[in-house]
Amino acid sequence: MGGVSETLAALTIDALAAKFRAGEATPSDAARDYLARIEAHDPSIRAFMTVTRDVALAQAAEADARFKAGAPRGPLDGVPIALKDLFCTRGIRTACGSKILEQFVPPYDATTYQRLRGAGAVLLGKLNMDEFAMGSSTENSAYFTTRNPWDLDRVPGGSSGGSSAAVAGALAAATLGTDTGGSIRQPAAFCGVVGLKPTYGRVSRYGMVAFASSLDQAGPFAKTVADTARVLQVIAGADSMDSTAAAVPVPDYLAALGGGVKGLRIGIPREYFIDGMDPEVEQAVRAAVEVLRALGAQTEDVSLPHTEYGLAAYYLIGPAEASSNLARYDGVKYGLRVSGRDLVEMSSKTRAAGFGREVKRRIMLGTYALSAGYYDAYYGQAQRVRTLVARDFKAAFGRVDAIVAPTTPGVAFRIGEKEDPIQMYLNDVFTIPVSLAGLPGISVPAGFTRQGLPIGLQVIGRAYDEAAVLRVAHAYEQATDWHTRKPALEAVSR
């Protein structure tokens, strides 16, 4: 098996679509190339929970026919994609990284998957994740830990670690993940790919296994900002099945990329450069700011004074919502059942056997925070601090059009390195405030440490202004070549 450069898997979505249109390759060729790469490299990366080989080949054959008839559906037709294993896929097991859903085969498709299928995309499979999207490394998957393609001894980030590793390893042209407190942006940074968390309400949550409903949002991972824009274009917009998917017009994201940053006001938040962060990350982000300035952006310091309280507020709000959402796993309607004498014993034994440590911890924390006597001191205070975090951003966006910052304080860590929950949570200190405020944020490759580990630059925008976020990220990407570097992977011989 040769390197990626010899296969269709090396191409961006735009380049792949051009080949399909020119008749130089078919969607079936692309599906076979990606499936061959999955076979060669996924035994070491372990991004996939399920490879849907037969589904992919059948869907690709349909796309072949559309191109042959001269009637492709658009830029994603025939493009091989994969989904985090919490997007419901009819007839395809959706386990959400949990033993409690090991046997769960959804009876319907998530809206995002329906829209990707409507655009002709081809499903390669379902991707590993931290159980119920709770984690920053995929180490909380009840099944296995995904490896970072840049260093197989390190984590890919999480919770959407399968989604980021699959794109970094060229095992899919693009993937979907979800972000509740950083679960798209942090793994994108760790794996050196582009990952976008849209505004809360930009993309439908219908058919997504719920974690924290006021924060969860789906978004794309891709090799480039333009590819990310292509996928967002398809999945964004109101949905009659999700009343929180807002009826805000969806602009032409690809058209928005061309604007450049000349004259754009870009804020640099001083609270995002903290003691204890990796100096190589700080250096890379400061260098990225210089690149944007050289491109004509007006940069200025801004302050987001409640940043340091975001993490604490999030670890009350997220678990509180999770404790309620996960009450549905009671062994009755679907999922695991462990029998008991009565309903309470059955549910308690089922949940004890079906949930992992981190999920139990958050259910307990959330239940405690919501329980009588503590509600206002914990949950109420967290919600008020959430208001202050959102006000910080609102004030900053009165002066600037976009904010750039590090995505994470450090780079991909070793598997098993962070045992303490709070040490793990601290990974998300720069992504959580954006989630609390519901704003769009992207992570774009911004360099490598001396050890060769990727660094991510975060671009944050106003609510529903994904266009500005993509525009700044694209301008930076086009001025640098970090996104063209690929990890060296050795095929597993069988």
Added chain:
Amino acid sequence: MTEPRISREDVEHVARLSRLELAEAELLRMQAELNNILAYIDKLRSVDTTGVPPTSHAVPLTNVMREDEPRPSFPLADMLANAPEAAGAFFRVPRIIEE
């Protein structure tokens, strides 16, 4: 050392509310971990939030309404297909009412 915020009895109570059966070792570890996390979270108390309204959703949305028109729902068989135990048109559960 300050008094732990969560006692063993608290952990047992919250576990019951959460419908989680915890083994002895798990219970002790949970108590220690929750106390550590709450100690970290305590920093929220130092924030002055006088007069600050709570945020439940970041992006304000009002109720979204649609016409109340009947539409086909999922077939019963599909909805029961994932049930651990079904009987006829029902989910089957252990006895709830004492005789």
